[in-house]
Amino acid sequence: MASAISYDLRGLKCPLPVLRTRRKLSSLPSGALVRVETTDPLAGIDIPHFCNEDGHALLETEKTETGHRFLIQKR
Incomplete structure (x- = not known):
């Protein structure tokens, strides 16, 4: 598996x-x-919903x- 790009969004609402x-x-x-x-x-709800949508x-x-950490693969 390729290495993931880290994206720090801590502090954002x-x-x-x-x-x-x-x-x-x-x-x-x-x-x-x-x-x-x-x-x-709210990211615990919003990010999974965004990925699904x-x-x-x-x-x-x-x-x-x-908070939360997510690993997302672009489709």
Whole structure:
């Protein structure tokens, strides 16, 4: 598996984590991996919903001390 691009979105509030993740993925080739770090409590709901709606694969979801970490593969 290719290495993931780290994308630090800690400190941003809804809807910015989803909007920035969408923009980042749009600039990447299909199959690219992005590891997103967030502190927004709503990201635990919003990021999986975004992946489902846009057709990206949510490979990992992890609760961290300060928020969430997601591994997303662009489709």
